Amino acid sequence: MTAPATAMGLLLSFVEGWGEITLRLLLLLGAASCFLTIGCVASVATVRVGELSFSAPFRYTIIVFSIILQIVVFGDVPDALTFAGSAIVVAAGLFAFRADEPKPARAPSGRA
Numbered sequence: 001m002t003a004p005a006t007a008m009g010l011l012l013s014f015v016e017g018w019g020e021i022t023l024r025l026l027l028l029l030g031a032a033s034c035f036l037t038i039g040c041v042a043s044v045a046t047v048r049v050g051e052l053s054f055s056a057p058f059r060y061t062i063i064v065f066s067i068i069l070q071i072v073v074f075g076d077v078p079d080a081l082t083f084a085g086s087a088i089v090v091a092a093g094l095f096a097f098r099a100d101e102p103k104p105a106r107a108p109s110g111r112a
Helices: 002-016 023-049 052-074 080-099
Strands: none
Touching: 023 052, 052 080
C-alpha cells in the first residue's frame, strides 16, 4: 500500500508542483499523525477486548468525522457524490451488522 501511494505522490508532484511547508501545515500533519496512531491502537484494543460484530459499525463514524474535518480544516464542502458514496458504505456496514445478529431459536415442531 505504501509503494503505490508513494509512486502516485511522485507522479502528482510533477503536475501540481511543490508548495511551501508552513508551520501550520507541520502542526496539522503532526496532530493528524498523533490522532491516527491513537485511533489505530484503540481500534486494535477494541477488537481484542470486545466482539468485532459490535465494534465494527463504530468504525463507520470515521466517515462523519472526516467530512467534518474536511469542512473545518480545509474549508472544502464535499459534493453530492461524496455524500452518496458515504451513504452506500454506511448502509452496507449496517446491513452486514444486521445480517450478523443471531437469529432467535425456533420452537421444535413436534414432528419426528
